Amino acid sequence: MSRLRLPGALRLEEVIGTGGFGRVFRGTWRGQVVAVKAARGDAGPAGVSSLRREARLYARLRHPNVVALRAVCLEPPHLCLVMEFAAGGPLSRALAGRRVPPAVLLDWARQVARGMRYLPSGCSEPPNCP
Numbered sequence: 001m002s003r004l005r006l007p008g009a010l011r012l013e014e015v016i017g018t019g020g021f022g023r024v025f026r027g028t029w030r031g032q033v034v035a036v037k038a039a040r041g042d043a044g045p046a047g048v049s050s051l052r053r054e055a056r057l058y059a060r061l062r063h064p065n066v067v068a069l070r071a072v073c074l075e076p077p078h079l080c081l082v083m084e085f086a087a088g089g090p091l092s093r094a095l096a097g098r099r100v101p102p103a104v105l106l107d108w109a110r111q112v113a114r115g116m117r118y119l120p121s122g123c124s125e126p127p128n129c130p
């Protein structure tokens with residue numbers, strides 16, 4: 001992510017989730033499928049500075065097991081984070097929906113652990129550290 005304004009058209013296609021921050025959409029930006037976390041309409045100035053802080057921190061993270069931030073829009077009322085789209089859906093749904101072979105579970109657990117191990121040091125270590 002290189003800038004704090006959102007250049008180019010962002011198209012929102014469908015709501016794919018809701019979190020503490022607001023609604024999450026699947027959309028397209030610069031020809032790529034993205035996930036867009038849109039802040040609630042009542043975010044206000046405190047919401048803008050909180051989003052700015054989150055985006056600055058998030059933009060420094062680079063790891064294959066951490067969803068990447070692509071861009072951020074800080075212009076009310078369109079406050080949003082534009083992120084890499086995790087096409088497989090929530091892990092909770094994958095685990096609930098079918099019987100997953102142990103080897104696959106182990107691989108998923110390793111990937112989660114690698115991402116979690118990276119996060120506390122993510123802002124000080126070089127990109128793509130294992």
Ligand SMILES: Nc1ncnc2c1ncn2[C@@H]1O[C@H](COP(=O)(O)OP(=O)(O)OP(=O)(O)O)[C@@H](O)[C@H]1O
Pocket residue numbers: 016017018019020021022023024035037067083084085086087089090
């Ligand atoms: N990058 C993504 N790619 C695909 N789906 C996503 C992505 N981010 C979020 N989602 C979907 O949106 C849902 C809500 O995500 P969100 O991160 O807002 O929830 P949260 O865990 O409550 O986080 P927060 O409290 O930071 O808002 C997720 O469960 C998931 O289904």
